[in-house]
Amino acid sequence: MRRREFITIPAKSVGGLLIHALAGESIPLQAQDGNVQLPLRFFAEAEARVVMAACERIFPGDESGPGATDASVIVYIDRQLAGPYGHDRYRYTQGPWIESVPEHGYQGKASPRDIYRAGIPLLGSDFAEVSPEEQDARLLKIEDSAFFDLLRDHTLEGMFTDPLHGGNRQMAGWRLVGYPGPVMSYRDEIERYHGKPYRREPKSLEQIIGHDVAGWEDEPV
Amino acid sequence: MRRAAGQLGNLLRYSKPERQAAAGFFAAASHPGVEPMKRLKSVDVVIVGGGWTGMTMAKELATRTSLTVVVLERGPERKTSEYMAQMDELDFRRRRRMLQNIAEETVTHRHGIRDRAAPVRQHGPFYPGTGTGGAGEHWAAVATRFPADSFVLATHLRERWGAAKLPPNHKIQDWGVTYEELEPYYWKTEQMMGINGKAGNLRGKLIDGGNIFEGPRSREYPNPPHKRTYSMNLWEKAVRELGYHPYPRPAATLSVSYTNPDGISRPGCAYCDFCSMFGCMIEAKAQPTNTLLPLVRDRKNFEFRNHCWVRRVLHHDGKAAGVIYMDQNGEEVEQPASLVVLSSWTMNNSKLLLLSKIGDPYDPISGKGSLGANLTHQVRPAGGAGRILFNEPLNGFMGAGGQGMGLDDFNGPNGLPEDGSILRGGTFSGGGGGGSPLSSFGSIPPGAAPRNWGSQWKKAAVEWYDRIGAGGGYSGEHFAYKHNFIDLDPTYTDKWGDPLVRITIDWTDHEHRQARFAAEVLIKLTDAMARAAGGKVIRGGGRGRGDGRYRVDSYNSTHVQGGAVMGASPETSVVNTYLQHWQVPNLFVIGASAFPQNSGMHPTVTAVALTCRAADALVDRYFKNPGALA
Numbered sequence: 001m002r003r004r005e006f007i008t009i010p011a012k013s014v015g016g017l018l019i020h021a022l023a024g025e026s027i028p029l030q031a032q033d034g035n036v037q038l039p040l041r042f043f044a045e046a047e048a049r050v051v052m053a054a055c056e057r058i059f060p061g062d063e064s065g066p067g068a069t070d071a072s073v074i075v076y077i078d079r080q081l082a083g084p085y086g087h088d089r090y091r092y093t094q095g096p097w098i099e100s101v102p103e104h105g106y107q108g109k110a111s112p113r114d115i116y117r118a119g120i121p122l123l124g125s126d127f128a129e130v131s132p133e134e135q136d137a138r139l140l141k142i143e144d145s146a147f148f149d150l151l152r153d154h155t156l157e158g159m160f161t162d163p164l165h166g167g168n169r170q171m172a173g174w175r176l177v178g179y180p181g182p183v184m185s186y187r188d189e190i191e192r193y194h195g196k197p198y199r200r201e202p203k204s205l206e207q208i209i210g211h212d213v214a215g216w217e218d219e220p221v
Numbered sequence: 222m223r224r225a226a227g228q229l230g231n232l233l234r235y236s237k238p239e240r241q242a243a244a245g246f247f248a249a250a251s252h253p254g255v256e257p258m259k260r261l262k263s264v265d266v267v268i269v270g271g272g273w274t275g276m277t278m279a280k281e282l283a284t285r286t287s288l289t290v291v292v293l294e295r296g297p298e299r300k301t302s303e304y305m306a307q308m309d310e311l312d313f314r315r316r317r318r319m320l321q322n323i324a325e326e327t328v329t330h331r332h333g334i335r336d337r338a339a340p341v342r343q344h345g346p347f348y349p350g351t352g353t354g355g356a357g358e359h360w361a362a363v364a365t366r367f368p369a370d371s372f373v374l375a376t377h378l379r380e381r382w383g384a385a386k387l388p389p390n391h392k393i394q395d396w397g398v399t400y401e402e403l404e405p406y407y408w409k410t411e412q413m414m415g416i417n418g419k420a421g422n423l424r425g426k427l428i429d430g431g432n433i434f435e436g437p438r439s440r441e442y443p444n445p446p447h448k449r450t451y452s453m454n455l456w457e458k459a460v461r462e463l464g465y466h467p468y469p470r471p472a473a474t475l476s477v478s479y480t481n482p483d484g485i486s487r488p489g490c491a492y493c494d495f496c497s498m499f500g501c502m503i504e505a506k507a508q509p510t511n512t513l514l515p516l517v518r519d520r521k522n523f524e525f526r527n528h529c530w531v532r533r534v535l536h537h538d539g540k541a542a543g544v545i546y547m548d549q550n551g552e553e554v555e556q557p558a559s560l561v562v563l564s565s566w567t568m569n570n571s572k573l574l575l576l577s578k579i580g581d582p583y584d585p586i587s588g589k590g591s592l593g594a595n596l597t598h599q600v601r602p603a604g605g606a607g608r609i610l611f612n613e614p615l616n617g618f619m620g621a622g623g624q625g626m627g628l629d630d631f632n633g634p635n636g637l638p639e640d641g642s643i644l645r646g647g648t649f650s651g652g653g654g655g656g657s658p659l660s661s662f663g664s665i666p667p668g669a670a671p672r673n674w675g676s677q678w679k680k681a682a683v684e685w686y687d688r689i690g691a692g693g694g695y696s697g698e699h700f701a702y703k704h705n706f707i708d709l710d711p712t713y714t715d716k717w718g719d720p721l722v723r724i725t726i727d728w729t730d731h732e733h734r735q736a737r738f739a740a741e742v743l744i745k746l747t748d749a750m751a752r753a754a755g756g757k758v759i760r761g762g763g764r765g766r767g768d769g770r771y772r773v774d775s776y777n778s779t780h781v782q783g784g785a786v787m788g789a790s791p792e793t794s795v796v797n798t799y800l801q802h803w804q805v806p807n808l809f810v811i812g813a814s815a816f817p818q819n820s821g822m823h824p825t826v827t828a829v830a831l832t833c834r835a836a837d838a839l840v841d842r843y844f845k846n847p848g849a850l851a
Contacts, residue, residue, distance in 0.1 A: 057675065064680040085316060092327040092342045094713060100339035104330065105774025107339055136675065143672070152674055160658040161311040177686040179618060179658050182308040184502075185491035186619040187448075194451035197614040205308055216312045 006037040007048040007074060038075060041082035042113065047120050048074055053128040055155045057135050066172040073158030076167030080154065083217030086113045112150060119147025163204045165215045174202040182208055260555045264289040267544055267558035269531045269573065272355020273825060274812045274832045275564030276509035277413075280483075280516050281836035283523040286844060290522060291556065293529040293546055295565075296321070296351030299358055299510055304500040310659045314498045317344050319359045321351040326715040328568055330773045332727040333704065334585055340713050340721065346598075346772065347779040348498070349566055353527065354509035356566070356779060357825070361497035361622030362473040362506050364416045365648075365822040366407050366830075368633045369400035369436030371698075374818060378644055381634065386641050388731045392595055392701040394817040397789035397798040398834070400436045406830035406837075408439055411471075414507035415479040415487065416826070417444035418471030432468040434629035447476045447624045448492065452615050452690060453652030456626050459692075459749035460651070465630040470650060472623030473507040473825075485512055490621045494654055497622030506622070529554070532719060534561055534577040534808065541579075541808040547717060560839075562809045563785075564832075570814040571707045571784030572722045579805055580785075580795055583706050585725070591795050593707040595783035596726055597819040600647060600697030603736040604765035606743035607692075609750055610666055610757045614687040617656015625653040631742055632821040633698070643734050647697030647821035649742065651750070656687045664689040667759055692747025692758075695739040696778060697767075701818040702729060707784045727771045736767025780824045782816035787831075789851075797851035799838040800831060806849050809835060 040048055052074040061067030068074075080086055088111040097109045110118070122142050127135060142148045158167030160174065162181065168174060174181055181202040189198055206213055266282055268275045271294035283290040312318045329338035350356030370377045375393045378386075387393065410416075420441045421431025446469035453469075460467040474490040481487075490505040504511040517523040528549035535542040535555070543557035563570045571593050574580055581590035628649040630636045637643045655661060663673065663682050666689075670678035710723035728736075744760075751758045766777060788794025791803035800815055802808040811832050813824045820827075838850050 059674070059679055060676050062676050062679075064676070064683055067679070088324075090316070090322060090324055092323050092340050094340070096712065098337065098339055100337070101332075101770075103332075103770050103772040103774060104339040105341075105343065105345055105772075107342060139674075140672075155674075156662060157311060157315065157659065160662055162309050164309065165311050173658065177658050177662065177683055178614075182495060183493060185493060187489070187491050190448050190450060190492045190616075190619045193616050193619075194454065195613045198616045198619070205306070208308075209305055211306075213306050213309065215309070216316060216318055 005040040005043065005045045005048070007040055007043070007045055007052065008035050008037050009052075009069065009072070009074075010035055040078050042078050042086060043081070046125060047116075048078065049128040050120050050123050050125070051077060051116070051151070053135060054123060054139060054151060055158070057132065057139055058152055058155045059159055065176040068155050068158065070169065071159050071167055071172045072169040073155055073167050075169075076158035076161060076165055077154045079166045079215070079217045081113050081116060083215075084219050084221050085217065087111060087221045089221055106146075108146070110146075115147050115150055119145065119151070122147065164206055164213050165217065171202045171204060181205070184208065258553045261557070263543070263557035263559070264291045265558065266290045266560045266562065267556050268292045268562040268564060269544060270294065270355060270563070270565035270569070271353050271509065271525060272350060272564065272566070273357035273509055273829050275562065276354070276357070276513040277829050277832045278562050278564060278809075278811060278836055279523065280513045281833065282839065283517045283520055285840050287522055288844070290517075291524045291526060291558070293531055293544065293556065294353055294355075294525065294527050295530045296353070296355075296527065298527050299353040299500060301500070301502065301504055301511055304502040307499060308493070308495045308502070310657055313495075315659060317348065317498065319350060319352070319498065319500070320344055321349045324716075326721065328722040328724055329710045329713050330724050330726070330771075332725070332770055334725060338710055338712075338723050338725075341773045345774050346777045347781055348776070349568070349779065353514065353525065354500075357509045358500045359498050360779075360825065363623040363823045364411070364414060364418075364471045364473040364826050365627070366436060367400070367820040367822050367827050368434065368629075370633055371820040372396040372398060372400050372403070377634075382641050382644060386644070388644070388700060388702070388729060390703040390729075392703050394595070394701065394786070394788055394793055396817055397787055397794070398831075403827075403830055403834065404436070404439055406833040407826065409833050410826050410829045412443050412482050413512060414473040414826075415443050415475050415481055416471050416473050417446055417476040418442040419446050419469055421466075421468055429466075430468065432627060432629050433466050434632055434635055442471060443481075444476050444479055447472060447474070447490065447621060450616070450620050450624065450652055450654060452617070453624070453626050455753045456651035456693065456746075456750055459753040460626070460628055460746065462753070463745060463749050465628055467626045467628050467651075470623065470625045470627040472621065474501070474621045474623055475505045475507075481512070483516055485515060487511060492619050492621055492624070494618050494620050494657065496620075530717070531565070531573065532576065532717060534563070534573055534579060536577065536579060536805055536808070539805055541805050560807045560809070562811060564811045567781045567784055567812060567814040568707065568722045568724075570810050570812060572709070572719075574785060574795070574810070575709050576719055579802065579808065582708060585704060585706055588703060591786065591793060593784050595701040595786045595817050596705045596707050596724060597699040597701050597782045597816070598726065598771075599778045599780050599819055600699050600728075600732045600735050600739075601766035601777060602695040602697075602739035602743055603733070603767040604763050605740050605761065606747045607758055607760040607762045608664070608689050609692060609747060609754065610685070610759060611688045611690060611754055612756060615656055615690060617654045617661065617687055617690070620654030625650050628693075629821075631739075638738070643738055644731070645698040645700070645735070645821070647695055647735065647739060649693050649695050649739075649746065651693040651746065653694070658686060662686055667761075692750045693743055695743065696780075696821060696823070697732070697735045697739060698821040699819040700731065701783065728767075732767070736765065739767065740765060780813065780819065782813045782819045782824065785810045785814040786817045787815040788817060797849075799850040800835040801838075801850050807847065809839075811835060
């Protein structure tokens with residue numbers, strides 16, 4: 001088994017009690033100088049730093065609201081890639097692998113894990129350290145790649161997923177757009193909020209049903 | 222993977238052509254030297270697939286007779302109590318967790334017989350269900366009848382246009398059953414599910430506010446229409462101003478609490494939006510698990526067996542003898558039965574018949590044979606209608622899957638060009654939901670940001686979240702053609718080594734004309750809806766699904782029909798109008814596989830109504846005197 005890798009992120013973006021649920025594992029967290037370390041399931045630390053920086057350029061935390069780092073998108077992506085989705089357990093992966101017409105969609109052999117492993121080096125090992133302008137320039141260069149497509153999709157998923165999957169930390173993404181999360185009934189609201197926004201304090205699935213929910217990513221692979 | 226040592230276990234060691242030949246051999250004769258590993262006690266009826274049609278048949282037979290009925294379902298057990306903890310969009314809407322595991326089995330596609338087929342590697346064009354209730358658990362529950370003339374389409378088109386006007390290579394057929402014959406079974410199905418709606422044609426009397434293009438109904442819908450979303454009201458207003466006839470789309474999600482004739486009580490819909498792609502946690506959406514299973518679950522003559530993957534129908538001397546399946550442990554099991562019912566979705570019904578060598582496979586060159594023929598899907602609109610920028614949020618995260626408005630002014634023969642360039646249209650819909658950020662975040666007006674990521678895009682996307690929408694949707698009738706069919710793939714296999722289904726299908730000029738016509742109507746609807754809302758139209762939006770060639774890389778609809786079609790003649794159909802196999806009278810093949818072609822409406826209610834009609838014929842006639850019903 002490989003050495004356990006951690007990603008260091010600012011403590012303010014994790015916030016006390018949620019840390020255990022975030023990591024999905026009961027291991028003691030080490031807070032140093034306002035930073036915490038989260039255990040990684042798939043990425044090496046160096047990879048996670050690059051991906052985290054790239055997600056932050058795709059969905060930046062700025063004056064219009066929180067972004068990918070605030071929502072712990074990296075934790076979401078790391079777990080997805082470690083689980084059955086990352087391993088293509090739910091994709092048809094029998095050969096022969098052929099080049100086909102565009103109407104047949106993605107026919108490649110590479111799994112999401114493979115695509116990340118091959119894609120991350122394209123951004124450069126110093127990606128997390130260079131200026132935002134340089135980061136954007138490098139992302140623009142790979143904008144047409146399968147890796148970038150996945151990265152953008154996963155960043156949005158990590159922003160707006162139910163927090164049970166590790167992203168949308170403290171429902172930052174849902175609060176940003178005014179989405180209330182899963183709601184058991186709109187029977188009394190559906191005809192009352194015509195042409196005006198319906199807003200309420202969001203709740204996660206686990207808060208609504210009162211117990212933990214295991215995401216698909218926790219299924220053994 | 223563990224290999225079973227029985228009949229099929231032996232098959233797996235053959236090369237492909239040998240395997241196919243051997244499959245026929247083993248299926249056709251009970252070879253004394255090669256017994257399956259496990260042979261169960263015979264039952265009266267074995268039903269393959271526990272979705273809407275299989276469970277409807279099971280309920281009818283198990284409650285109206287004392288026959289022993291076993292349902293074999295490939296997927297896991299499903300029950301209402303699990304569904305609340307599944308209100309998770311990522312796993313269930315995005316990753317499609319309720320669908321069949323496509324790693325274990327998929328289909329391959331090619332556009333024409335000279336092309337090489339490639340597997341559909343990730344769920345895209347259709348969403349096949351698995352587990353108790355099948356796709357009837359995760360369906361959106363749009364619950365429409367087919368227009369009356371759909372059932373006599375060949376006759377209707379020849380009378381109106383003359384045979385010469387029909388598209389080249391068409392394979393359009395009458396169903397052998399009429400709307401009038403099916404009407405009582407539609408009504409029975411609607412009562413069973415508790416379908417809501419408003420009649421537009423009650424025994425010939427047209428009623429404003431309902432669908433006046435609907436076939437005549439004997440009764441008003443069992444329940445009143447759904448509550449309205451904001452966009453349903455806007456759409457209705459817009460469409461009325463154009464002089465058309467919008468109606469609330471019938472749906473099998475209850476609008477109010479309801480007890481059906483079987484005594485099943487369910488509550489009204491809560492509009493939670495976890496509907497299509499989810500099971501309903503309160504049982505407002507009619508699903509086999511909440512509407513049919515409770516009626517048979519505890520009966521001594523009924524058994525529902527999960528994790529049973531049926532691979533062959535056993536038969537000899539023109540009679541079915543049972544099925545062979547793989548159980549949860551990968552053990553091969555033979556289940557003998559006096560009557561076999563296949564209700565395993567369009568694709569798999571054909572696959573089982575082809576693998577079991579029952580019937581005459583369709584040959585697209587000679588046109589001979591009917592098994593696998595008449596594959597149809599649904600026509601989607603061409604692009605160009607664009608989207609609407611609304612001033613206020615739509616709260617699109619409230620609603621039910623089947624909730625919305627419909628418009629049939631261009632369905633069937635209605636409202637089409639007088640020159641006969643388009644022979645059949647389709648149905649338009651509007652006002653549906655789907656506004657959660659995971660499904661819809663990211664749309665911005667053109668020019669609002671240089672690219673679809675980064676600070677500027679994010680700011681605009683937050684501003685416009687839940688405020689950009691389409692002016693409507695369209696599903697068009699799809700004709701059957703000689704070149705669209707199902708057979709077995711020569712290369713790719715499922716998890717047991719059986720060949721995958723291969724679909725050969727492409728759009729023709731007729732569908733492209735339908736799609737462009739639909740896009741022109743959608744432009745009018747979009748403009749009118751924007752006027753009604755005081756919003757702005759962004760024209761364009763690129764290509765639609767109806768442009769170009771048939772695609773399997775994204776969703777079209779789960780409404781795939783044909784392969785084992787019904788009809789009045791064994792020359793042009795696989796089953797008679799009671800869904801009984803022409804050559805094997807104790808084999809019934811039910812579901813949308815029996816549709817000779819698609820209509821502009823959604824298929825579930827018609828598939829269930831035909832099943833109810835077949836069940837009546839079985840109970841009233843067949844069991845008293847087994848043999849051909851037609």
